[in-house]
Amino acid sequence: MGLSLEVKKLRVGYDRADVLTDVSIVARAGEITCLLGANGAGKSTLVRAVLGLTPPREGEILLDGRSIAGLPTHRIAARGVGAIPEGRRVFPKLTVKENLRTGAYLERDGTVIARRFDEVYAIFPRLLERSSQLAGTLSGGEQAMLSIGRGLMGSPGLLVIDEPSLGLSPRFVKENFQVIRRIQSTGISVLLVEQNVHQTLDVAHRGYLLSGGRVVAEGTADELKQHPALVAAYFGGDGH
Ligand SMILES: Nc1ncnc2c1ncn2[C@@H]1O[C@H](COP(=O)(O)OP(=O)(O)O)[C@@H](O)[C@H]1O
């Protein structure tokens, strides 16, 4: 079942400078929560803190009410947080199947792993067709599918996806967002990090707009579509 995530008054930075200041967000269990913001807003830094890659300087990170702040990445993964990193990063010299298998590295039971392969191939039939193909020879859209499939192989309760539509053709962007809806419909909570505001707000339940390392807008997807901060920056002020 989906896990909830609560980030409270988070401060995160690199070297001397803070990137995130006083950031609080909630991702409810079973919902798609989006994190919007322009390049450099601090979205990936928040993702890095949640995944234990950059430990917070201040604040709380709670997964289903239990603190994960400062835990090493593999322990956070073991609690049920799956990650699909920015830029996808599939292993080009491994086959599709081998790439997927790496996503189940915490699982030892072969029967469970076989079932997860079946589930992922049901969502992405194209990955089954190409299971023996080297990942480096896939199209960008197929690599995006593979990176999401690999995240699902860990059977996460919360899936964190950092900019899945970056660099994809419009057709694949649309397909990708439909897939994210399908994943959520299986009970997995999703934290969707995106710059693609329009299509993200069409699939997300609620979300946050980050600017300069702070939350400047939050609410349901419908509220955000009307929010002055988003209308000004992304909707051209004419409501479309
Ligand atoms: N590893 C790092 N070391 C130093 N500064 C970083 C590092 N990663 C990101 N930053 C800085 O943090 C700010 C936010 O970056 P990032 O979280 O990647 O934003 P976004 O994902 O919203 O584009 C930027 O100014 C960026 O230069």
Ligand SMILES: [Mg+2]
């Ligand atoms: Mg980023």
